[in-house]
Each structure stands twice: as structure tokens, then as C-alpha cells.
Amino acid sequence: MAAKSKNWQYFLGPLSKDNPVLVQILGICSALAVTAQLKPAFVMAASVMVVTAFANLIMSALRKGVPGRIRIIVQLVVIAFLVILVDQVLKAFVYDVSKQLSVYVGLIITNCILMGRVEAFALGHRPWPSFVDGLANGVGYGIILVVLGFVRELFGSGSLWGLRVIPEAWYVHSGGFYANNGLMMLPPMALILVGLIIWVHRGSNKDLIEK
Amino acid sequence: MxxxxxxxxxxxxxxxxxxxxxxxxxxxxxxxxxxxxxxPDTVTKGGAHIRDAxxxxxxxxxxxxxxxxxxxxxxxxxxxxxxxxxxxxxxxxxxxxxxxxxxxxxxxxxxxxxxxxxxxxxxxxxxxxxxxxxxxxxxxxxxxxxxxxxxxxxxxxxxxxxxxxxxxxxxxxxxxxxxxxxxxxxxxxxxxxxxxxxxxxxxxxxxxxYVDGFSGATPLSFLGEGSIGRFDLWDTVLGTVPGSIGETSVIAIAIGAAILLFTGVASWRVMGSVFAGGLAMGLVFNLVGGSPIMEVPFWMHPLLGGFAFGAVFMATDPVTAAQTNVGKLIVGFLIGVLCVLIRVVNPGYPEGMMLAILFMNAMAPLVDHYVVAANIRRRARR
Structure with a gap:
């Protein structure tokens, strides 16, 4: 029972109090790059989730057999293997999204969350808690991505998941008053949005505020 | 009463x-x-203060x-x-x-x-x-x-x-x-x-x-052809040209500038050096030449678009401008330079004043830092 609740904590931590994007400030680059629309953001979130979970699992299982001196290169091989796997799956089943994500799937390898969690957690814990931790960090990262994708696509393109949400008749060119916010489509606005989310998050978690 | x-x-x-x-x-x-x-009738207690009503x-x-x-x-x-x-x-x-x-x-x-x-x-x-x-x-x-x-x-x-x-x-x-x-x-x-x-x-x-053939283009948008379109220079000084609401009249802005300078609210260093920077950069483009927009006479730039308005009311903002006197000169000068540079070189942004001022706002603390550091070095050598 005790072990179970501990795993539960490993899972809950990264969702809010220890969120990789909001608190650890990791993975910002891809959070800005792929969130112009909801669909790629969601696919990216799912991909990272799978990779972090299994990278943690595999490295944790190997942790006793890998000499400390070469552990980084082993981690890279494992992560690269997983990323290529995910990339191939995306190309096979959701080709259009894969095209949109372009290099960013490959760049999951360089996502700081991965190496960070493997180094900080998987090398010191048993496989199952490591898997939970990796999964939770992926989910924590994914939540932010989906929120960003939601806001940016809604106000930037007036659609969600590629479907029109804001009626065509509202737009200026068809006699309405509304216009899409072009700034939302640019990465700088995504950074501002991340900042606003962090602001609200710190506001409700006073203990996270730095001195 | x-x-x-x-x-x-x-x-x-x-x-x-x-x-x-x-x-x-x-x-x-x-x-x-x-x-x-x-x-307010509150007074500060202790320490040295400059007294000003x-x-x-x-x-x-x-x-x-x-x-x-x-x-x-x-x-x-x-x-x-x-x-x-x-x-x-x-x-x-x-x-x-x-x-x-x-x-x-x-x-x-x-x-x-x-x-x-x-x-x-x-x-x-x-x-x-x-x-x-x-x-x-x-x-x-x-x-x-x-x-x-x-x-x-x-x-x-x-x-x-x-x-x-x-x-x-x-x-x-x-x-x-x-x-x-x-x-x-x-x-x-x-x-x-x-x-x-x-x-x-x-x-x-x-x-x-509206009348056939009427164009709402601003004088600035003709600059690419090296002219100011259907307007003559007097229009742009007086301000009877299309443009942002408050920016068109150089005369009205000059009255505002006189008020700000007379009351000491705005810094003459910033204001003056913005114009100096714009004129200098315009002169450089005149000397280089090569395309119609580069050959626009250098003294025309401050009369067009938001240059005067930005120089008088925006660049002089005491919070976002540099704090040191030398820094004010440098920042102001670079605002003028950047504004003309953006206008002439980048056809995507016909008006460079907004971007120039925002950019130099970000750079002002850096300029201040080096001005202070240089001052310290110079005095240390003495």
C-alpha cells in the first residue's frame, strides 16, 4: 500500500507542483515551436509521453549494468532508438501531422526533459517507479502543450483541431467585426502565454515563488 | 473657493x-x-531629497x-x-x-x-x-x-x-x-x-x-519610389496627410515639444539626438545612393510618418530611455539611425519608428551599464 501511494505521488508531482515546463522550465523550445495548432501539439505531447516513459523504464532496467563513464552515450542510444520508433509510427499512421511536426519529432532527442528525468530519476530508482515518473513528466509537459495549442489555434486561426469554431460570418471580410490574432501564430506569443500560465500557477502555489 | x-x-x-x-x-x-x-501633503522623512513641487x-x-x-x-x-x-x-x-x-x-x-x-x-x-x-x-x-x-x-x-x-x-x-x-x-x-x-x-x-482615384496611402508609403506621392512637403509639415491620428502634423508636435522642453519634462538630449541620428543615417544613404528610396533627401525623413511624434513623445519617456546623460545621447541617436534604416532597407515596415524605439528601450540598460563602467574606468585612471 505504501509503495502504491508513493508511485501515485511520483505520478501527481510532475502534473503541477513539479511540472517540467512550469517549474523545471524544461522543453520550452518545442512548446513554442509545435503549438500553433492543437493537433500537432497533441501528437507531440503523446510522442514525448511515450518516449519519456520508456526511456526511463529501459534505463532504469539497465542502470546496474551500465558503467557510469559511458552512461550518457547509452542513454542517447536508448532515447534515439525510441524517437526513431515514434517517428516511424507517426509517418505510418498520421503522415500529415508528421509533416507538420517536421524536425521537431527528431528533436525530441534533445528535449531536456528526457535526459533530465533519466539522470535525475531512472538511474536511482527501480523500473516501475521510473516508468511512472517518465509517464507523468510526459503528461505534465503534454498538458501545457495542449493548453497552448488550444489557445493559439482558437485565437490565431479561429479553429480547433482543424475545425472552424468561430463562425465565418463574424469575420471582417464577410461583414463581421472579428479578425484572427496573427501574433498568436508567432512563437513569441507562445512564450508570453507560458509566462502567463507560470504567473497563475505560482499565484496558486506560493511555495514555488523564488526569493 | x-x-x-x-x-x-x-x-x-x-x-x-x-x-x-x-x-x-x-x-x-x-x-x-x-x-x-x-x-498630497505627505513629506519624506530622513535622507537627502531634491525638493520639487x-x-x-x-x-x-x-x-x-x-x-x-x-x-x-x-x-x-x-x-x-x-x-x-x-x-x-x-x-x-x-x-x-x-x-x-x-x-x-x-x-x-x-x-x-x-x-x-x-x-x-x-x-x-x-x-x-x-x-x-x-x-x-x-x-x-x-x-x-x-x-x-x-x-x-x-x-x-x-x-x-x-x-x-x-x-x-x-x-x-x-x-x-x-x-x-x-x-x-x-x-x-x-x-x-x-x-x-x-x-x-x-x-x-x-x-x-468615395471619389474615384482617391488613395488613402500615406506619404511614407510612396517613399519606395523616392517621392512622397501626391503630397507636397508643406502638407506633411502642416499635417494634412493620411496617417495615424496624432502623428501627421509636425507643427502641432513641435508645439508639444516646446511645452515639454520648456517645463523640463522631456530630455532635450534624447529628443535632439533622435533627430540627429535620423538625419545622419539619411545623409549616409544619400551619399551611398543607388535606389530611389536611398536618394530621398535626408532632411525629409523627420517630417514623414511617426518620426517626429516618436522622437518627442515616445523616445523621451523617462522610464524606458537611458538614465545617464551620455546614454541618452547614444540611445536617442541610435533610435534615429534605426528608424531610417528600417524605413529604407526593409520594405516590409514602411514605418520604422515603433520598432526602433522598442528595440532601443530594450538596449537602454545595456548602454547605461557601459556608460557607467566607462566613467568608473576613466576616474580610476585619474
């Missing part, structure tokens, strides 16, 4: 607003209005006064351009009333949204309402095209106040000029509403009935 009456009224309603009073939570709101009406509220008020000529002329010009476009004849009073009715909503929206947010933040954080927004709220409409939708002004104002000011800690702590940030927000969010040939004259973008 009226002053004393007002004083007694204020004193009578004051008690519940004191800290700990029944309406104590509204303290900062009340305080804002009281100090708006009367110079002019507090922030009066300083900012001088800026508002200095903006009035540009504002009034802007209103007149809105009407003038409109009647020109539809081919009607109207006297100057008709033009002014037409413009007044069109410009007033922009000003109201900017003030209501901006002050609303400022009061809310002051209330929440328990500090006083600062008056920086009195100037910002008037600057925002003056640098917008007349046809910009009101909800965009509201959104841009909210963005500027929250992202540009409150997250940095409020008035006096902001890195960027809030009014320009509002314009940059509209520029990058709703580009088609703040650039092109159709937004600068009221009603032109709506497909209304």
Missing part, C-alpha cells in the same frame, strides 16, 4: 477609506482620486497638455481626410466635429480599459494607483489609424498594461514604452488593420462611396 469646498467634501468622505476603515479595501482607489485633486502626477499632466495640439489637429485631420475622400466640401469646424466624434471613442476605450486594469492591480496589490497611464492612455489612440476597431484598441491596451507594465511591477518599472507596445500588439496581431492604403482615412476600408 471651489478648491476649499472640494477639500472639505473630500475630507468628509475620507475616513471610511483609511486603512482599517469600513471601505479600507478601496484605499488605493480613493487615494488616486484625492491626489489627483490635491497635491512637481510630483509624478503633475509631470504626467504636462505630457497630456503637450499632447493636446497634436490631438486637436488629429481630430481636425480625420474629418479633413474623410471629406476629401468622399468629395464633399466642409469648413474646418465641420471637419473637427466629424473627427472629434470619431476619435473620442478610441480615447474612451483606451482610458477605461487601461485605468480599469491599473486600479484593479493597485487594489489587489495594495499600493497606490500611479498616474503613468494618463499619458499612455492618450498616446495609444494617437498612434492608431482612425479605422482601427475599438475591440482591438481595448485588447491592445490590456496587453500593454498587463504584459508591458504590471508584470514588471507597474509604473516606473516597465522595460518597454506601454503605448508603443499596444501599437506593436496591433501591428503584429492584426497587421491588415494598421498598415496598407485603406486604414488611414475614416470609412475608406469599408468599401464606402
Amino acid at each position: 471651489i478648491g476649499r469646498l472640494l477639500r472639505s467634501v473630500v475630507d468628509r468622505v475620507k475616513p471610511p477609506f483609511e486603512k482599517g476603515g469600513r471601505l479600507g479595501w478601496l484605499h488605493s482607489t480613493f487615494d488616486a482620486f484625492e491626489t489627483f485633486l490635491f497635491v 512637481v510630483d509624478l502626477k503633475r509631470t504626467i499632466f504636462m505630457v497630456v497638455v503637450a499632447l493636446v495640439p497634436a490631438l486637436l489637429f488629429g481630430m481636425y485631420n480625420v474629418g479633413y481626410q474623410h471629406f476629401l475622400a468622399v468629395g464633399q466640401v466642409s469648413d474646418w469646424w465641420g471637419c473637427f466635429v466629424y473627427g472629434f466624434v470619431r476619435v473620442l471613442p478610441l480615447i474612451l476605450v483606451s482610458y477605461i480599459v487601461g485605468l480599469g486594469i491599473e486600479f484593479a492591480f493597485a487594489q489587489k496589490r495594495g499600493h497606490e494607483v500611479n498616474e503613468g497611464f494618463l499619458a499612455t492612455g492618450l498616446l495609444i489612440p494617437l498612434i492608431m489609424p482612425i479605422d482601427v476597431p475599438l475591440w482591438m484598441v481595448a485588447l491592445a491596451t490590456a496587453f500593454a498594461v498587463i504584459i508591458g507594465k504590471e508584470v514588471f511591477g507597474g509604473t516606473g518599472m516597465n522595460v518597454f514604452n506601454p503605448a508603443l507596445l499596444a501599437r506593436a500588439f496591433v501591428f503584429f496581431s492584426y497587421t491588415s488593420f494598421i498598415s496598407g492604403d485603406r486604414v488611414w482615412v475614416r470609412g475608406l476600408g469599408k468599401g464606402g462611396e
Whole structure:
């Protein structure tokens, strides 16, 4: 029972109090790059989730057999293997999204969350808690991505998941008053949005505020 | 007489607003209005202080006064351009009333949204309402095209106040000029509403009935051909050309500049060096030559677009400009240089003033740092 609740904590931590994007400030680059629309953001979130979970699992299982001196290169091989796997799956089943994500799937390898969690957690814990931790960090990262994708696509393109949400008749060119916010489509606005989310998050978690 | 009456009224309603009073939570709101009406009688204790009767509220008020000529002329010009476009004849009073009715909503929206947010933040954080927004709220409409939708002004104002000011800690702590940030927000969010040939004259973008062949293009947009289009130079000095509401008249801006310089509110170092920088860069392009836009006479740049307005009212913002005297000269000069550089080299941005000032706002602390460091080095050698 005790072990179970501990795993539960490993899972809950990264969702809010220890969120990789909001608190650890990791993975910002891809959070800005792929969130112009909801669909790629969601696919990216799912991909990272799978990779972090299994990278943690595999490295944790190997942790006793890998000499400390070469552990980084082993981690890279494992992560690269997983990323290529995910990339191939995306190309096979959701080709259009894969095209949109372009290099960013490959760049999951360089996502700081991965190496960070493997180094900080998987090398010191048993496989199952490591898997939970990796999964939770992926989910924590994914939540932010989906929120960003939601806001940016809604106000930037007036659609969600590629479907029109804001009626065509509202737009200026068809006699309405509304216009899409072009700034939302640019990465700088995504950074501002991340900042606003962090602001609200710190506001409700006073203990996270730095001195 | 009226002053004393007002004083007694204020004193009578004051008690519940004191800290700990029944309406104590509204303290900062009340305080804002009281100090708006009367110079506060609080004195600083201890330490050395420069004594000056002019507090922030009066300083900012001088800026508002200095903006009035540009504002009034802007209103007149809105009407003038409109009647020109539809081919009607109207006297100057008709033009002014037409413009007044069109410009007033922009000003109201900017003030209501901006002050609303400022009061809310002051209330929440328990500090006083600062008056920086009195100037910002008037600057925002003056640098917008007349046809910009009101909800965009509201959104841009909210963005500027929250992202540009409150997250940095409020008035006096902001890195960027809030009014320009509002314009940059509209520029990058709703580009088609703040650039092109159709937004600068009221009603032109709506497909209304206007005289055949009338173009709402600004003088600046012809610069690529090395001319200022159908306008002559006197128009651009007087200000009877399409453009953002307050920026067209060099004369009205010059009156404002005189007020600011005479009262010492704005720094002559910044203002002067912006013009110097613009002229110098224009001269360099003249000497290099090569394309029509490079051969535009260098003395024309300050007369066009938002150059004069930016130099007088935006670059001189004491918060976002450099703090050292040498730094002010450097930053001002580079603003002028960058503005002309952007105008001439990048056809995507016909007006470079906004971007030039925002960029140098970001660089000002760096310039200050090196000015101070150089000073320390020089004195250490002595």
C-alpha cells in the first residue's frame, strides 16, 4: 500500500507542483515551436509521453549494468532508438501531422526533459517507479502543450483541431467585426502565454515563488 | 473657493477609506482620486531629497497638455481626410466635429480599459494607483489609424498594461514604452488593420462611396519610389496627410515639444539626438545612393510618418530611455539611425519608428551599464 501511494505521488508531482515546463522550465523550445495548432501539439505531447516513459523504464532496467563513464552515450542510444520508433509510427499512421511536426519529432532527442528525468530519476530508482515518473513528466509537459495549442489555434486561426469554431460570418471580410490574432501564430506569443500560465500557477502555489 | 469646498467634501468622505476603515479595501482607489485633486501633503522623512513641487502626477499632466495640439489637429485631420475622400466640401469646424466624434471613442476605450486594469492591480496589490497611464492612455489612440476597431484598441491596451507594465511591477518599472507596445500588439496581431492604403482615412476600408482615384496611402508609403506621392512637403509639415491620428502634423508636435522642453519634462538630449541620428543615417544613404528610396533627401525623413511624434513623445519617456546623460545621447541617436534604416532597407515596415524605439528601450540598460563602467574606468585612471 505504501509503495502504491508513493508511485501515485511520483505520478501527481510532475502534473503541477513539479511540472517540467512550469517549474523545471524544461522543453520550452518545442512548446513554442509545435503549438500553433492543437493537433500537432497533441501528437507531440503523446510522442514525448511515450518516449519519456520508456526511456526511463529501459534505463532504469539497465542502470546496474551500465558503467557510469559511458552512461550518457547509452542513454542517447536508448532515447534515439525510441524517437526513431515514434517517428516511424507517426509517418505510418498520421503522415500529415508528421509533416507538420517536421524536425521537431527528431528533436525530441534533445528535449531536456528526457535526459533530465533519466539522470535525475531512472538511474536511482527501480523500473516501475521510473516508468511512472517518465509517464507523468510526459503528461505534465503534454498538458501545457495542449493548453497552448488550444489557445493559439482558437485565437490565431479561429479553429480547433482543424475545425472552424468561430463562425465565418463574424469575420471582417464577410461583414463581421472579428479578425484572427496573427501574433498568436508567432512563437513569441507562445512564450508570453507560458509566462502567463507560470504567473497563475505560482499565484496558486506560493511555495514555488523564488526569493 | 471651489478648491476649499472640494477639500472639505473630500475630507468628509475620507475616513471610511483609511486603512482599517469600513471601505479600507478601496484605499488605493480613493487615494488616486484625492491626489489627483490635491497635491498630497505627505513629506519624506530622513535622507537627502531634491525638493520639487512637481510630483509624478503633475509631470504626467504636462505630457497630456503637450499632447493636446497634436490631438486637436488629429481630430481636425480625420474629418479633413474623410471629406476629401468622399468629395464633399466642409469648413474646418465641420471637419473637427466629424473627427472629434470619431476619435473620442478610441480615447474612451483606451482610458477605461487601461485605468480599469491599473486600479484593479493597485487594489489587489495594495499600493497606490500611479498616474503613468494618463499619458499612455492618450498616446495609444494617437498612434492608431482612425479605422482601427475599438475591440482591438481595448485588447491592445490590456496587453500593454498587463504584459508591458504590471508584470514588471507597474509604473516606473516597465522595460518597454506601454503605448508603443499596444501599437506593436496591433501591428503584429492584426497587421491588415494598421498598415496598407485603406486604414488611414475614416470609412475608406469599408468599401464606402468615395471619389474615384482617391488613395488613402500615406506619404511614407510612396517613399519606395523616392517621392512622397501626391503630397507636397508643406502638407506633411502642416499635417494634412493620411496617417495615424496624432502623428501627421509636425507643427502641432513641435508645439508639444516646446511645452515639454520648456517645463523640463522631456530630455532635450534624447529628443535632439533622435533627430540627429535620423538625419545622419539619411545623409549616409544619400551619399551611398543607388535606389530611389536611398536618394530621398535626408532632411525629409523627420517630417514623414511617426518620426517626429516618436522622437518627442515616445523616445523621451523617462522610464524606458537611458538614465545617464551620455546614454541618452547614444540611445536617442541610435533610435534615429534605426528608424531610417528600417524605413529604407526593409520594405516590409514602411514605418520604422515603433520598432526602433522598442528595440532601443530594450538596449537602454545595456548602454547605461557601459556608460557607467566607462566613467568608473576613466576616474580610476585619474
